Amino acid sequence: QVQLVESGGGLVQPGGSLRLSCAASGSIFTINTMGWYRQAPGKQRELVAIMARGGSTNYGDSVKGRFTISRDNAKNTVYLQMNSLKPEDTAVYLCNVDAALVRDLGGPRWVYDSWGQGTQVTVSS
DSSP states (O other): OOEEEEEOOEEEOTTOOEEEEEEEESSEEEESOEEEEEEOTTSOOEEEEEEOTTSOEEEOGGGTTTEEEEEEGGGTEEEEEEOSOOGGGOEEEEEEEEEEEEOOTTSOEEEEEEEOOOEEEEEOO
């Protein structure tokens, strides 16, 4: 009952930048951690960046210093600014919410581990 919609992917040349957005919806009171993972063909899903509601962050080693995560708690939206993109950044980028407190008929309840459909990022010349 948490819907995540990503946007902002596309084709970019090496060294370029992209900004991804992910908006969560679904009668949400609050969200704990929001963030991004990615999966390239033939590879395991890996952490890109996550941000807790209070602002603490965690980045994958391969993106440190190049990517920046931010969020707008009032809009239940998380962003990923990607700079100095490399061909190895090519992947489907997936938005994740680890836990969200939502309104339900029986009262508020937690919904865990929600995922978006993903947005393709291709870095190529």
